[in-house]
Amino acid sequence: MKMVKQYHLKGRNNFLPLKLENYIREKKENVNQVLKDVFINSSIPQNLKESMHYSLFAGGKRLRPILLYASYETYDDNVTKTNKTAAALEMIHTYSLIHDDLPAMDDDDFRRGHPTNHRQFDEATAILAGDALLTYSFEMIANDEQLSAEEKVVVLKWLAHCSGPEGMVGGQILDIEAESSQLSLEQMEKVHELKTGKLIQFAIYIGAFLAKVDEKTLNQLQHFSYYLGLIFQVQDDILDIVGTEEKLGKPVGSDEGNEKSTYPKLLGLEGAKKQKQLYVEKATKALHCANGNHSYLLSLLQYFSERDH
Amino acid sequence: MKMVKQYHLKGRNNFLPLKLENYIREKKENVNQVLKDVFINSSIPQNLKESMHYSLFAGGKRLRPILLYASYETYDDNVTKTNKTAAALEMIHTYSLIHDDLPAMDDDDFRRGHPTNHRQFDEATAILAGDALLTYSFEMIANDEQLSAEEKVVVLKWLAHCSGPEGMVGGQILDIEAESSQLSLEQMEKVHELKTGKLIQFAIYIGAFLAKVDEKTLNQLQHFSYYLGLIFQVQDDILDIVGTEEKLGKPVGSDEGNEKSTYPKLLGLEGAKKQKQLYVEKATKALHCANGNHSYLLSLLQYFSERDH
Numbered sequence: 001m002k003m004v005k006q007y008h009l010k011g012r013n014n015f016l017p018l019k020l021e022n023y024i025r026e027k028k029e030n031v032n033q034v035l036k037d038v039f040i041n042s043s044i045p046q047n048l049k050e051s052m053h054y055s056l057f058a059g060g061k062r063l064r065p066i067l068l069y070a071s072y073e074t075y076d077d078n079v080t081k082t083n084k085t086a087a088a089l090e091m092i093h094t095y096s097l098i099h100d101d102l103p104a105m106d107d108d109d110f111r112r113g114h115p116t117n118h119r120q121f122d123e124a125t126a127i128l129a130g131d132a133l134l135t136y137s138f139e140m141i142a143n144d145e146q147l148s149a150e151e152k153v154v155v156l157k158w159l160a161h162c163s164g165p166e167g168m169v170g171g172q173i174l175d176i177e178a179e180s181s182q183l184s185l186e187q188m189e190k191v192h193e194l195k196t197g198k199l200i201q202f203a204i205y206i207g208a209f210l211a212k213v214d215e216k217t218l219n220q221l222q223h224f225s226y227y228l229g230l231i232f233q234v235q236d237d238i239l240d241i242v243g244t245e246e247k248l249g250k251p252v253g254s255d256e257g258n259e260k261s262t263y264p265k266l267l268g269l270e271g272a273k274k275q276k277q278l279y280v281e282k283a284t285k286a287l288h289c290a291n292g293n294h295s296y297l298l299s300l301l302q303y304f305s306e307r308d309h
Numbered sequence: 310m311k312m313v314k315q316y317h318l319k320g321r322n323n324f325l326p327l328k329l330e331n332y333i334r335e336k337k338e339n340v341n342q343v344l345k346d347v348f349i350n351s352s353i354p355q356n357l358k359e360s361m362h363y364s365l366f367a368g369g370k371r372l373r374p375i376l377l378y379a380s381y382e383t384y385d386d387n388v389t390k391t392n393k394t395a396a397a398l399e400m401i402h403t404y405s406l407i408h409d410d411l412p413a414m415d416d417d418d419f420r421r422g423h424p425t426n427h428r429q430f431d432e433a434t435a436i437l438a439g440d441a442l443l444t445y446s447f448e449m450i451a452n453d454e455q456l457s458a459e460e461k462v463v464v465l466k467w468l469a470h471c472s473g474p475e476g477m478v479g480g481q482i483l484d485i486e487a488e489s490s491q492l493s494l495e496q497m498e499k500v501h502e503l504k505t506g507k508l509i510q511f512a513i514y515i516g517a518f519l520a521k522v523d524e525k526t527l528n529q530l531q532h533f534s535y536y537l538g539l540i541f542q543v544q545d546d547i548l549d550i551v552g553t554e555e556k557l558g559k560p561v562g563s564d565e566g567n568e569k570s571t572y573p574k575l576l577g578l579e580g581a582k583k584q585k586q587l588y589v590e591k592a593t594k595a596l597h598c599a600n601g602n603h604s605y606l607l608s609l610l611q612y613f614s615e616r617d618h
Contacts, residue, residue: 044474048482052474099440102413104432123413127436128482131408132474134440138447139469142462149458153451156465160448165353165361165441173357173437 020299024066031065032057034087038140044132051121051129052136055094059112063304064089064203067228070296071207071221082210084144085155088137092163093199095133098126100172134163147210155206162198171195183261185275189230191261196236197229204228204297213291220290224297227283231305234276237262241269243308280305329608333375340374341366343396347449353441360430360438361445364403368421372613373398373512376537379605380516380530391519393453394464397446401472402508404442407435409481443472456519464515471507480504492570494584498539500570505545506538513537513606522600529599533606536592540614543585546571550578552617589614 035056039049065086072082101108101116102123109119118126141147141155161167171194178191204225208218240255241264255262263272283301287294344365348358374395381391410417410425411432418428427435450456450464470476480503487500513534517527549562550573572581592610596603 042475043479045479045482045486047486048474048479095440099436102436104427104436118413124485125482127408127411127413128478130440131404131443132478134443135469135473135478138465139473142466142469149462152462152465153458156447156461157451160444160451164444164448165357166351169437169441169444170352170354170357173354173434176433177354177356 020296020303023070023296023299024303027066027069028062030069030083031062031086031090034083035090038087038136047121047125048128048132051117051125052133054120055098055117055129056091056133058114060090060094061309062090063232064093064199067200067203067297067300068207070300071204072211073207074292074294074297075208075211075213081146082207084140084146085159085206085210088140088159089199089203091133091137091140092159092168095130095137096163096168096172098130098133102126105172105176151210154209158202158206162202167194167198171198178261180259181261182259182266185266188261188263188266192230192233193226196233197226200229200232201225217290217292220286223286224283224290224301227279227286228301228304231276231279231283231301234263234272234279235305235307237264238269238272238276239308240264276305329605329612332379332605332608333612336375336378337371339378339392340371340395340399343392344399347396347445356430356434357437357441360426360434361442363429364407364426364438365400365442367423369399369403370618371399372541373402373508376509376512376606376609377516379609380513381520382516383601383603383606384517384520384522390455391516393449393455394468394515394519397449397468398508398512400442400446400449401468401477404439404446405472405477405481407439407442411435414481414485460519463518467511467515471511476503476507480507487570489568490570491568491575494575497570497572497575501539501542502535505542506535509538509541510534526599526601529595532595533592533599533610536588536595537610537613540585540588540592540610543572543581543588544614544616546573547578547581547585548617549573585614 039053042049044052068082068086068089069079073079097111098117100106101111102118108116110116114120116126117129121129137159138156141152141159144152147155163169171191174191175195178187183191201222204221205218208221213221237255240253240262255265263275266272267275280301284298287297287301348362351358353361377391377395377398378388382388406420407426409415410420411427417425419425423429425435426438430438446468447465450461450468453461456464472478480500483500484504487496492500510531513530514527517530522530549571572584575581576584589610593607596606596610
């Protein structure tokens with residue numbers, strides 16, 4: 001994959017063209033605003049609302065909403081149509097992090113440099129804040145006045161599927177089960193497809209679906225997003241070795257001390273980088289087979305594969 | 310409220326007419342079958358599926374699905390239309406019990422005479438099984454071929470609203486916050502309306518909605534279900550004093566040792582019974598103002614108010 005890198009900002013990541021950086025900032029601000037507006041006029045009990053709000057605004061990069069916006073804008077301009085769906089997606093991602101961090105799960109005290117939800121509040125509140133974010137995301141879409149009933153049903157169906165027991169939650173169980181064994185590449189891909197990949201697949205698929213693209217293009221985008229999810233994970237594993245704590249907002253080397261399966265453990269660091277490159281090539285190929293001008297999706301693909309945090 | 314009690318079964322609850330008992334058994338078997346069929350052909354990881362299944366079939370009385378069926382059948386015969394919605398409602402109720410029982414919440418080892426989910430499996434699995442049941446319930450409705458897109462959206466909207474941060478989960482937070490203080494009657498009613506009442510309101514409202522009843526009737530049924538939810542809770546509190554462990558499947562007197570607000574603590578046992586009677590009268594009045602032949606709903610109201618487990 002070749003990209004034109006015209007406008008580099010001094011001292012920034014050298015792969016990030018100015019245009020993409022502006023795009024990411026703009027979309028991030030946009031989804032943040034939607035998420036802020038979500039609770040206005042709600043009658044959520046104060047403490048619960050604070051806990052939901054705390055994790056929603058604890059430094060998330062909003063990558064999934066940005067992907068959804070980019071997928072939509074590849075095919076249509078009226079991107080405000082996807083605002084609630086993008087916000088709901090980020091809520092689901094946030095709930096999964098809150099529950100993942102719980103003592104019975106990963107038992108993490110910090111995330112993105114801030115105390116995790118159960119450390120800032122307490123465990124019961126964190127469990128309920130997760131439950132609340134998950135449930136509220138479905139309510140938001142069901143109430144979204146920008147979507148037709150038929151569109152809402154498709155969005156809700158996919159959101160539930162991608163985040164539920166055959167999607168993200170299923171991946172979390174498989175991930176826990178795999179903690180003390182070295183998986184094969186194929187098994188690892190399955191875990192990551194579900195745990196990390198499904199919400200990314202949702203973002204790409206539903207963005208394009210809401211822009212009313214044809215079936216063939218949707219299929220190609222599903223291939224693209226499958227590899228994009230794997231790229232996200234392999235880069236996570238690589239950053240755990242070569243990244244810096246300052247940029248990641250969490251300790252590096254955390255995979256080394258445990259039995260968790262990672263790409264570098266299975267393939268070596270160079271092997272992991274080669275595997276990532278293979279995914280990038282497959283993702284790029286799938287995208288080129290889909291209709292549309294994919295400049296933002298291609299840029300985001302590169303951004304995902306080379307991100308340093 | 311007057312009821313014709315024609316066919317009493319010897320040794321059974323003396324308020325339970327045979328007809329209602331048959332009705333309850335039939336509907337219970339029906340929703341059990343729907344719940345069993347839910348996982349056929351699913352690709353849920355085995356351990357997660359077992360955990361979800363375990364709690365779904367750990368002796369639930371299926372009161373909420375039965376109410377939903379009864380509400381629908383008050384107005385229309387084609388009750389199979391509500392099967393998936395009834396099953397989804399029971400899944401949401403089950404998820405709430407799994408999370409409620411967790412060590413960070415009520416820390417219960419047994420429910421209905423069986424080990425709680427986190428005792429039978431482990432805490433991480435219990436958290437994820439709850440998340441999975443919650444999410445799967447929305448997916449099931451979004452996929453329900455018996456409902457139109459417009460109907461699905463209304464069902465999903467209400468299910469999310471009643472179970473989310475402005476409904477059941479909100480009630481759970483208020484309940485936790487109230488643990489060390491004696492609430493006023495009004496405050497207690499608010500907690501119970503959200504924590505217990507909202508799913509009961511959903512059952513009654515959505516049953517009638519799917520049977521296409523008019524707005525005025527829906528409004529009356531909302532009043533009815535509001536009081537029905539409170540009746541459910543006041544009877545729970547009364548049973549904690551006068552019930553037997555054998556019938557309840559959990560220790561009695563558990564409210565006494567803690568600071569939890571209950572009707573008997575606030576009003577005395579006789580006062581709690583009087584308050585229940587007041588709710589029964591208000592519920593009955595609301596029902597009589599609604600269109601339809603409410604024999605099952607009236608019988609269920611009596612059943613709820615006099616149940617011994």
